[in-house]
Amino acid sequence: MSLLILVVDDEPDVELLFRQQFRRDLRAGRFAMEFAQSAPAALQSMSAAGDASLILILSDINMPGMSGLELLPKAKAARPDVPIIMITAYGDAETKRRALEGGAEALLTKPIDFGLLRTEIETRVVKAA
Amino acid sequence: MKADVDHISGGALSGKTGIPGRAASASGTSIVRSRLFIKYVALFVTVVVVALLANGAFEIWFSYQEHKSSLIKIQHEQAQAAADKIEEFITQIESQVGWTTQLPWTDGTLDQRRFDALRLLRQVPAITELAQIDATGHEQLKVSRLTMDVVGSGVDYSSKPEFTQAVAHKVYFGPVYFRRESEPYMTLSLAGTRRDTGVSIAQVNLKLIWDVVSGIKVGEHGRAYVVDSDGRLIAHPDISLVLRNTDMSRLAQVTSARAASATEQVQESDDIGGHRVLTAYAPVNPLGWFVFVETPIEEAYAPLYTSIQRTGFVLLGALALAFIAGMFLAGRMVVPIQALRAGAARLGSGDLSQRISIKTGDEVEALANQFNDMAGRLEESYADLEKKVDDRTRELTQSLEDLRTAQDRLVQTEKLASLGQLTAGIAHEIKNPLNFVNNFSGVSIELIDELSDVLGTVTADDKTRADITEIADTLRGNLDKIVQHGKRADSIVKNMLLHSREGSGEHRSVDINAVVEESLNLAYHGARAERQGFNITLERSFDPAAGEVDLFPQEITRVLLNLISNGFYAATKRKAQAGNDGFEPTLAAATKNLGDRVEIRIRDNGTGIPPEVKAKMFNPFFTTKPAGEGTGLGLSISHDIIVKQHAGSIAVDTEPGSFTEFKIVLPRTAASIAKSGGQA
Numbered sequence: 001m002s003l004l005i006l007v008v009d010d011e012p013d014v015e016l017l018f019r020q021q022f023r024r025d026l027r028a029g030r031f032a033m034e035f036a037q038s039a040p041a042a043l044q045s046m047s048a049a050g051d052a053s054l055i056l057i058l059s060d061i062n063m064p065g066m067s068g069l070e071l072l073p074k075a076k077a078a079r080p081d082v083p084i085i086m087i088t089a090y091g092d093a094e095t096k097r098r099a100l101e102g103g104a105e106a107l108l109t110k111p112i113d114f115g116l117l118r119t120e121i122e123t124r125v126v127k128a129a
Numbered sequence: 130m131k132a133d134v135d136h137i138s139g140g141a142l143s144g145k146t147g148i149p150g151r152a153a154s155a156s157g158t159s160i161v162r163s164r165l166f167i168k169y170v171a172l173f174v175t176v177v178v179v180a181l182l183a184n185g186a187f188e189i190w191f192s193y194q195e196h197k198s199s200l201i202k203i204q205h206e207q208a209q210a211a212a213d214k215i216e217e218f219i220t221q222i223e224s225q226v227g228w229t230t231q232l233p234w235t236d237g238t239l240d241q242r243r244f245d246a247l248r249l250l251r252q253v254p255a256i257t258e259l260a261q262i263d264a265t266g267h268e269q270l271k272v273s274r275l276t277m278d279v280v281g282s283g284v285d286y287s288s289k290p291e292f293t294q295a296v297a298h299k300v301y302f303g304p305v306y307f308r309r310e311s312e313p314y315m316t317l318s319l320a321g322t323r324r325d326t327g328v329s330i331a332q333v334n335l336k337l338i339w340d341v342v343s344g345i346k347v348g349e350h351g352r353a354y355v356v357d358s359d360g361r362l363i364a365h366p367d368i369s370l371v372l373r374n375t376d377m378s379r380l381a382q383v384t385s386a387r388a389a390s391a392t393e394q395v396q397e398s399d400d401i402g403g404h405r406v407l408t409a410y411a412p413v414n415p416l417g418w419f420v421f422v423e424t425p426i427e428e429a430y431a432p433l434y435t436s437i438q439r440t441g442f443v444l445l446g447a448l449a450l451a452f453i454a455g456m457f458l459a460g461r462m463v464v465p466i467q468a469l470r471a472g473a474a475r476l477g478s479g480d481l482s483q484r485i486s487i488k489t490g491d492e493v494e495a496l497a498n499q500f501n502d503m504a505g506r507l508e509e510s511y512a513d514l515e516k517k518v519d520d521r522t523r524e525l526t527q528s529l530e531d532l533r534t535a536q537d538r539l540v541q542t543e544k545l546a547s548l549g550q551l552t553a554g555i556a557h558e559i560k561n562p563l564n565f566v567n568n569f570s571g572v573s574i575e576l577i578d579e580l581s582d583v584l585g586t587v588t589a590d591d592k593t594r595a596d597i598t599e600i601a602d603t604l605r606g607n608l609d610k611i612v613q614h615g616k617r618a619d620s621i622v623k624n625m626l627l628h629s630r631e632g633s634g635e636h637r638s639v640d641i642n643a644v645v646e647e648s649l650n651l652a653y654h655g656a657r658a659e660r661q662g663f664n665i666t667l668e669r670s671f672d673p674a675a676g677e678v679d680l681f682p683q684e685i686t687r688v689l690l691n692l693i694s695n696g697f698y699a700a701t702k703r704k705a706q707a708g709n710d711g712f713e714p715t716l717a718a719a720t721k722n723l724g725d726r727v728e729i730r731i732r733d734n735g736t737g738i739p740p741e742v743k744a745k746m747f748n749p750f751f752t753t754k755p756a757g758e759g760t761g762l763g764l765s766i767s768h769d770i771i772v773k774q775h776a777g778s779i780a781v782d783t784e785p786g787s788f789t790e791f792k793i794v795l796p797r798t799a800a801s802i803a804k805s806g807g808q809a
Contacts, residue, residue: 013565020572062557089560093635111564111619114571 003031003128004052005121008042008059008071009087021114022121031055031125039066039074046078054082055124058117061088061095072102085120087112165466169459170452177451178444185440193433197407200429201396204409204422207345211353212411212420214341218255219415222317222333223300225253229261229329230321239270239280246272257314258332262286264325286330295320295328302416305335305363307372312336313363338364342420351424356383358417370401377401382408386419397426465493473500481508538752556622563619570611577605636681641727641795642671644682645718648689655690656697665697666715674722679798680775688767692731692791693718695763698754699735699789706736729793737785746781771795 007018015035025031032052036042039059046054057075061068068086075084083105088095091109099107108117229245246259250272258273266287271279286292294301295318303316313335320328338355342364345353354365360378365371377383382395400406405426410419465487472485481504487497581601589597649667656663693716700714714734721728738746745751747768771779777795 011561011565017565017568017572020576021568089557089564110560111567111615114568 002029002052003125004049004054005031005033005124006036006042006045006049006054006057007033008036008039008057008063008068010037010060010063012037014060022118025121031121038063039068039071042071043074043078046075046082053128054079055128056121057082057084058087059084061086061090061099069098069102072099072104076103083124085117166459166463169462170455173455173458174448174451177455178448181444181447185444189433189437189440192436193430196430196433197396200407200424201409204347204351204407204424205411207347208353208409208411208420208422211341211345211355211422212413212418215338215355215413215418215420216415218337218341219302219317219333219413222253222255222331223319223415225249226256226259226317226319226329226331229259230319230326242270243272243278243280246270250274255334255337256331257334260330262292262328262330264327266292269327286328291316291318291330292328294318295330300415305357305361310372311368313339313371335364339368342366345422347422347424348428350428351422353420353422355413355418355420358387360384360387363418375401382410382421383419386410386412386421465489465497469493469497469500472497476500476504476507481511552625556625559618559622563615563622567612567615567619570608570615574605574608574612577601577608636679638677638679639682641675641678641729642673642720644680644685645669645671645689645720645729648686648693649718651686652690652693652697656694660701663697663701664714665700666713668715668717670717670719672719672721675720675727676722677797678727678795680795681770684770684774685795688770688793689729689731691763691767696731696733696735696789699737700733701735703734703736703786723794725797727795727797729795730790731793732788732790734788737787737789738781738783739785743781743783 007014015033018033018035019026022033026033034045036045042057042059046057059068059071059075068088072084072086075082084103086099086104086107087110088099088107089110091107096107106120226249229242229249242261246261249259250256257275258271260268260272261270263269266285268282268284268286269280271282291301291303299320301316301318303318305313305315308314315333315335316330317333318328318330320326342353342355343366345351347353352366354377355363356377357363360376360383362371362375362377365375378387380401381398385395396407396409398406398408400408400423406423407426407429408421408423410421412419468487469485472483475483483504484501485497487494581598584594584597584601646669649669653665653667656665696716697714700716704712704714717730717732719730719732721730742751742753747764751765752763768779771777771793775795777793780792781789782792783789
């Protein structure tokens with residue numbers, strides 16, 4: 001049973017960046033990463049996850065159409081067991097409060113500190129294994 | 130009169146009175162003046178004339194009555210005197226003739242009788258002829274001055290009135306007749322006391338009556354005349370009237386006299402010639418005659434007319450005097466009223482500084498004084514009102530100016546606020562590409578390392594290996610530069626976000642020295658970025674024991690940034706003013722531990738703050754900077770942040786042209802104190 005991390009961001013380059021950053025883990029097959037460029041696409045991916053075990057969702061907030069904060073309750077409703085970490089350029093207290101209230105596990109600000117993110121992912125992977 | 134009334138001309142307001150207004154009031158005044166003036170004069174003249182006329186009329190009437198009655202009296206007396214004379218004359222003759230009838234015809238001789246008769250003629254010149262009749266009525270003797278004596282003629286008189294009337298009535302007066310067409314005569318017969326004495330008939334010359342009548346002089350044209358009982362004229366100065374045997378009985382006065390109604394004496398009537406006369410009469414008793422004395426009316430009343438004329442002159446004089454006096458008095462009355470009216474008109478036209486000066490000492494003066502009081506009070510309240518209006522206008526102008534300034538500031542602030550939002554938005558959007566730049570370059574460094582590792586396993590000549598290693602090192606160095614500058618850009622973006630209003634953040638315990646240091650750096654770099662060639666000496670003296678304070682870091686940073694920026698501005702300004710004379714702009718930041726409080730000082734050696742600015746510097750929108758360079762909100766917001774949000778204090782010490790020092794004191798638990806009720 002493979003572990004899956006879903007990354008939601010409207011920027012296509014995010015996939016490239018993540019795949020490079022986590023290339024060793026991905027090559028080692030410790031977990032897989034899936035990328036959605038919008039909130040609806042993310043919801044679709046969640047339902048179509050199949051037998052892969054979704055262990056974490058990383059989501060941007062500022063997206064055209066449905067924003068990350070709007071996606072949050074829907075994702076929670078679909079998969080209440082999956083933790084969601086929000087990644088945003090807006091690290092102000094108000095955004096942080098709304099994200100946490102909406103059910104997010106944590107809020108990371110851009111530019112992304114991959115050291116921190118790696119720790120978070122590692123925790124989930126170990127727990128799931 | 131003019132000296133009594135003059136007008137004290139006021140200074141301040143007199144200029145405001147329009148000339149047309151004055152002209153109008155002047156013309157209105159003259160109209161009213163003539164009316165009142167004429168009324169007074171007419172009244173006065175009327176009163177005087179009525180009084181004088183009444184007096185004159187009474188006087189004339191009474192003097193007329195008196196004059197008339199006295200004239201009548203005099204005339205009556207004269208008539209009476211004449212009548213008395215005539216009566217005496219007749220009585221005397223009667224008595225003389227009486228002597229010739231004493232003897233009876235039988236007793237005396239004819240000669241004796243003749244002798245007596247002759248003696249009588251000698252003694253009484255008025256008797257011209259005497260005839261003696263015996264008891265039977267026959268003439269026995271006739272003695273005359275004109276003819277020969279006749280004795281025993283025996284002419285029969287027995288049926289003639291001379292005889293019969295005398296016998297019956299003892300005495301008989303015959304009618305007047307004329308001899309030689311000029312002399313009046315009358316027959317007088319007298320009977321003796323005894324039956325046989327017979328009758329004596331005397332022809333009496335009445336010339337004496339004429340003399341009496343002619344002797345009466347009344348005035349110039351007055352005259353007397355005598356009429357007999359039948360109303361025929363007997364004596365009159367104009368003999369022709371008598372000779373014509375004029376009948377006077379138709380004249381009113383004669384009729385009245387003959388009717389003997391003494392009570393209703395006719396005093397004024399026409400004479401025989403038809404002229405109006407004043408008349409009086411007296412009866413001659415035994416004869417039934419009347420003596421009339423008459424004066425022409427014109428002559429009788431001449432003095433009266435003179436008197437009336439005199440009175441008329443007096444009246445005219447009095448009229449003229451009354452007119453003059455009336456003018457004078459009316460003037461005295463009208464002029465003060467006029468002055469009062471003119472004064473009131475001036476007051477009415479708004480010339481409130483005018484005072485009416487009337488010194489008549491009567492009600493008019495009192496009225497003028499009341500007007501003056503009224504004007505005074507009006508002037509006072511007017512001035513008060515004007516002052517109030519001025520004050521209000523000034524206040525309103527000030528308010529308007531303040532509002533305009535505030536509006537300008539608000540517009541400016543709004544612009545800056547939207548600029549801030551824009552900045553925040555841009556900063557966030559820049560963060561996304563920065564994310565890629567930083568992270569891709571980070572990954573790229575890792576990949577270079579991996580590439581080097583891979584290359585280590587590959588067989589190659591030394592030269593190629595050296596080339597590859599050199600290129601990889603250069604690439605790693607470039608990527609390091611990209612990471613470094615990316616982080617720098619990230620830091621700038623962070624500062625931008627910090628400076629914008631986005632997110633006031635939360636309160637937490639922070640190292641106060643670190644906050645001050647960060648603010649100093651931010652302000653310095655900000656100022657350098659803003660102005661090319663900006664330089665200033667920064668002095669730091671941080672108390673190591675300052676420690677941590679619970680506060681809102683972003684807000685305190687805002688305050689410090691504001692104060693430091695102001696310090697930079699002032700010091701730079703002073704340098705610009707001083708020129709190149711070695712002035713070195715300096716800004717000093719200091720912290721100090723005060724136990725449960727912390728003190729922060731920001732001091733610059735700039736231009737200082739003038740006292741009038743110092744008083745207002747914490748007011749919202751107050752600024753000394755040119756438009757566009759400051760919102761005027763800086764110190765006001767700083768004050769609110771320090772005092773209201775953190776329950777601290779902010780004070781300023783300054784000396785114009787020397788230095789400015791802001792001192793902030795914060796409680797250690799500043800934010801929590803403020804949250805738990807310190808938000809005054």
